[in-house]
Amino acid sequence: MIAISHKAKQFFLVTVKLLIVSGAIYYIYWHFSGDKKIDFNQIKGYLNLKTILILTLFSCANWILEIFKWRHLVSSFNETSFFKAMEQSLGSLTASIFTPNRIGEYGAKALYFPKENTKQVVLLNFIGNSSQMVITTVFGVVGFSLIGFNLFQFVSVWMIFGSIIVGILAIYLFRNIEIYGFSIKKLIQKIGSFSNKFHLKNLLFSTFRYLVFSFQFLLLLLIFEIDLDLDIALGTIFTMYFLASIIPTIHFLDVAVKGSVALFLFSQLGVEDWKIAAIISIMWIFNLVLPLLVGSVFVLNYKPLRK
Numbered sequence: 001m002i003a004i005s006h007k008a009k010q011f012f013l014v015t016v017k018l019l020i021v022s023g024a025i026y027y028i029y030w031h032f033s034g035d036k037k038i039d040f041n042q043i044k045g046y047l048n049l050k051t052i053l054i055l056t057l058f059s060c061a062n063w064i065l066e067i068f069k070w071r072h073l074v075s076s077f078n079e080t081s082f083f084k085a086m087e088q089s090l091g092s093l094t095a096s097i098f099t100p101n102r103i104g105e106y107g108a109k110a111l112y113f114p115k116e117n118t119k120q121v122v123l124l125n126f127i128g129n130s131s132q133m134v135i136t137t138v139f140g141v142v143g144f145s146l147i148g149f150n151l152f153q154f155v156s157v158w159m160i161f162g163s164i165i166v167g168i169l170a171i172y173l174f175r176n177i178e179i180y181g182f183s184i185k186k187l188i189q190k191i192g193s194f195s196n197k198f199h200l201k202n203l204l205f206s207t208f209r210y211l212v213f214s215f216q217f218l219l220l221l222l223i224f225e226i227d228l229d230l231d232i233a234l235g236t237i238f239t240m241y242f243l244a245s246i247i248p249t250i251h252f253l254d255v256a257v258k259g260s261v262a263l264f265l266f267s268q269l270g271v272e273d274w275k276i277a278a279i280i281s282i283m284w285i286f287n288l289v290l291p292l293l294v295g296s297v298f299v300l301n302y303k304p305l306r307k
Contacts, residue, residue, distance in 0.1 A: 043278045046224050058216035059286040062209055069205035073124040087298045088112045094295030123190055131206040133245060139210060140242025146235025213287060220279040226271050236265050
């Protein structure tokens with residue numbers, strides 16, 4: 001085996017850090033350049049210092065809840081401070097920005113812990129993400145019921161839920177098949193080993209977080225003077241988040257996916273396209289760009305626990 005010097009390891013780590021942060025910064029620049037840029041002349045009349053502060057508070061609440069959720073999950077084997085949980089959450093967000101469905105977040109969070117805790121950290125991250133998906137699905141069903149069904153929506157809903165049922169059946173049928181020592185049955189057993197109180201608290205954090213960014217979107221509809229009944233507006237928002245969450249994508253393209261889904265749904269209600277595009281972009285800035293910049297600082301200051 002070829003030994004790698006300490007200086008070479010340090011150089012490699014610094015290079016990786018710079019690549020991650022440079023990629024994150026380029027991603028922000030890419031979104032604001034060319035045809036993708038936001039026309040601030042159109043939206044500046046709708047935003048003022050008060051609305052910006054309120055939107056910032058919503059975004060802070062969103063990520064504070066996510067950090068508390070991660071801290072709660074990790075507390076199952078290790079007491080972690082809020083600052084440490086914030087470093088792990090935002091640092092892993094930055095590191096996973098170019099990975100499909102933020103799958104890189106699993107490995108990035110594991111790097112903050114000793115090697116013997118890797119499997120546990122991956123499992124806890126899976127539980128946290130799964131709980132958020134469960135809540136998104138529940139509210140998605142509520143959303144479909146609030147906006148009503150036309151033929152297209154009816155067929156789409158049954159295709160979606162048909163896929164979910166097929167997925168559940170596949171999990172049941174292949175639960176005992178092991179790949180590299182892992183199986184669905186073992187995963188379910190591991191998840192079931194945690195107390196009901198543990199899972200309930202996790203679901204509550206996921207629910208509150210979902211409500212925060214949903215009502216932030218609703219607030220932006222009001223700010224941009226989009227006149228919709230409350231039930232229709234909420235139903236469309238819930239449906240949008242559900243449909244966007246089941247489309248596989250790389251996280252840095254998330255704004256494009258949510259944008260296309262939102263434009264399709266709100267265009268059915270007669271809402272101007274540019275207003276929805278502006279709202280999606282503002283949500284993206286407050287809920288992803290700002291945490292990404294903070295996470296970049298954590299990435300640059302990261303010091304590995306492992307050799």
